[in-house]
Structure formats: C-alpha cells, structure tokens
Amino acid sequence: MAANGKAKKIVIVGGSFGGVNAAYALRRALGARAEITVVSREPTFTFFPALPLVILGWREPNRVQVALDKPLSRRRIRLVHGEATALDASASEVITAHGRFGYDFLIIASGAELDYAAVPGLGPAGGNTHSTFSLDEAVGARDALARALSAERGRIVIGAAPGASCIGPAYEIPLMVDALLRKRRRRHRFNLRFLTPEPFLGHFGIGGVGKFPRLIADEFAERDIEVTTSARIVEAQAGRLVLADGTQAPFDFSLVIPAFQGGPFVRSVDGLANPRGFVPVTSELKSARLDNVYAVGVAVAIAPVGPTPVPVGVPKTGHLTEQMACAAAHNIACDIKGGPKVDGLTLPGICIMDGGNTGYYFSAEPFLPPRNRVVHKKGKWSRQLKLLFEKYYLARIRYDLPSLHFGW
C-alpha cells in the first residue's frame, strides 16, 4: 500500500500507555492504509502500576517490562528508539537524532517530564527523596526502603509535591508499608506519615469520587498513618521535608511524587502547548493549534476541576490514557475513511488502589464531575483484580490482546 502512495504516514511520539495503544488501535482500524511509526525514548514498555510492588520487594523488576521491538514489528509498526527533539509543523516532520519523519497525522503521547527542580532537594538524582517514575527509581527506592525497615525504629514519609497529578501511588505505598510492617509485627516501631497537596484525602485532583474520600480517610486513621492535607512541600533537606508553614517532616526514608511539566518536544512549536507544556485539545483530541496533530494521555492539558489552596493536577490515569489513545486512533481513521468521530475527553475512569493486604476500587462516569454514576468498594478481591490485571496488561502489550474497555 505504501508503494502506491495511498497509505497515510502516522507518527506517534511516546511508546507507553498512550503510544502503544494508539499504534495497535490504528493498525486495527486502518490495516494497510497506514504506515505507522512509534518514536520512543525507551526501548521497553513499563507497567507503572506495578512499580509500588517493586518498591516493596513484592515484584521482580524484570517482570514489569516488555521490550517493544518484537510486539510492534509483528504489527508492522516501525519502532524508532530515540528522542523526538523537535517538531517542524510547517513541513509536518518529527525531528530525531535518527532523521526526520514526515507524517500525515501525528499523535503526541510523550507524557511529561518530572519537575523535581521545582522543590530544592527533591528527587533521587542528587536529591534527598526517592521516586517511582521509572524502574530504576523504583529499584533505588526498594533498596533504601529495605534498609530503613531493617532498623530498630524509623520514620517513613510519603508525599506529593505541589501541582502533582499522579498521586495514586503515593497512597498505595504507605498502605503497603503498613501492611508489611503489621505482618512482621513491627508496625509499632515505625511512624508513617503522608503529605499531600490535596485539600482532603481522596480528592485525587478530581474533586473526590462519591463517598470514597470518607472510606480512604477512615482507612488511613485505622492504620495510624498521620496525614497532612494541603501540604506545600518547599524543600527536601537531608532527613527532613520542609513545608511552607515552617513545619518539618523528619524521615529515615521518603518518597515524594513530583509535579509534571511538558518537555522540549511539545514546546518546540509556538502555541502547541500551554505554559506548563501540556497540549490543549478539542473533544476529538485534536490539537487546538494544529489540524493534523492529536494528543493523548498525560501530554494533554486538562484544567483543574476547581481551585484548591495548594495546586493539584488532574490525573490522566493509565485507564484514561488507553481510552484516549483508542479515541484518537478512531478519529484519525475517520479523518482518512470518513465516519462519526468520538469524544475523547468525556470518559469514564476506573481506579484500583493496592493497600498491601486489601484493595480499594472506584469507578466514575465520567471521570470528572458532575457524574452520572459512581461506584466504590473495598475488598481483597479488588487487590486480586489489580494483580490479575497486571498479567493481562503485560500480555496485552506483548500480543495486542483485545482491550477490556468496550467502545471504539
């Protein structure tokens, strides 16, 4: 098809939840009518939701990644392992160290950069806190946590920086540490503290979901995890976090989720991204600025649901990202073949939080308020469901198994 010039060139920047799902959905929707290229900084897909398990030492690091080359080449999707350094929008070309890649359609699925620099001393690279946004970070956190937990006593402080938008893992880790210490009958020797920019527990950057905030607040109280909400962490010194109100949180181990910001690639075209580096889109997920450019997942700009005393970002979860990827692929197929487009912004969301010895499930439809339907439950079954989902998802990326969400 490419030889007779009919196949459309589609380039996707990013090879994670957004990029891989978009590539698979495009191949299904367009078959030989598309020449698909994924430009990915990473040669592997990482199942991020399993990184808290790695940190607790409950999952081998080599079990949470899938090398992208074979699964993509089986679907005749070209993988360019490298960084997209800039976008030449007037020539419709993505610029990389391996050359320029022309496109008829571009999908930006490049997530975000981690803004450790916003808080002096934050982050594992030369800073004083750990993090969980790559396998290396998780392994570093695992080793440091194991050392801290082997001491006679200790203070574990988990938190999120102002503006953070992926706070879920920061909830899971103290709950998991609590479960581990209780199992070892050493919980009484450790102080667990949770610092969050959210105005209340269970806000998650989406204004909370039904009565879930009460459920999760009861759970933290039950487990004696000390909570500070509307926490504005301003500095991470060696062994203590400093808050804007002058209070301090001393620690023997600390992990803090940073805020996100867009990288140089999305900033290389004037007006493509907002000042934080996120891409404003229409309901079709098309760039508000460029007609043949779509964006999905973390890269998309979504305004906060309302003001909060300390900024909290809207999470673009893995589940939302996958749905956006399928919606963008569908809408590009409609650009090419015709047909009715779908709304890629008003989507339902499902979250499952692993509490170490139980789990917490909620679904919200749509994800952002006001909503038509919410469900929330606690139970060991939901933890098992998340563990099963991990196996399914890694197999899904390996073999392009059908998506569990029904729609496009």
Ligand SMILES: Cc1cc2nc3c(=O)[nH]c(=O)nc-3n(C[C@H](O)[C@H](O)[C@H](O)COP(=O)(O)OP(=O)(O)OC[C@H]3O[C@@H](n4cnc5c(N)ncnc54)[C@H](O)[C@@H]3O)c2cc1C
């Ligand atoms: C510890 C942790 C736990 C989580 N748990 C859950 C959960 O339980 N449930 C859930 O739904 N979600 C969860 N999430 C969120 C989920 O992982 C994200 O929503 C998802 O990863 C977003 O996918 P994305 O493709 O938009 O961005 P990303 O996953 O950030 O991927 C972007 C990719 O693009 C690459 N890239 C960036 N810039 C360039 C460039 N210029 N050139 C080439 N490549 C580039 C990056 O290296 C990266 O591989 C979790 C996240 C973390 C970190």
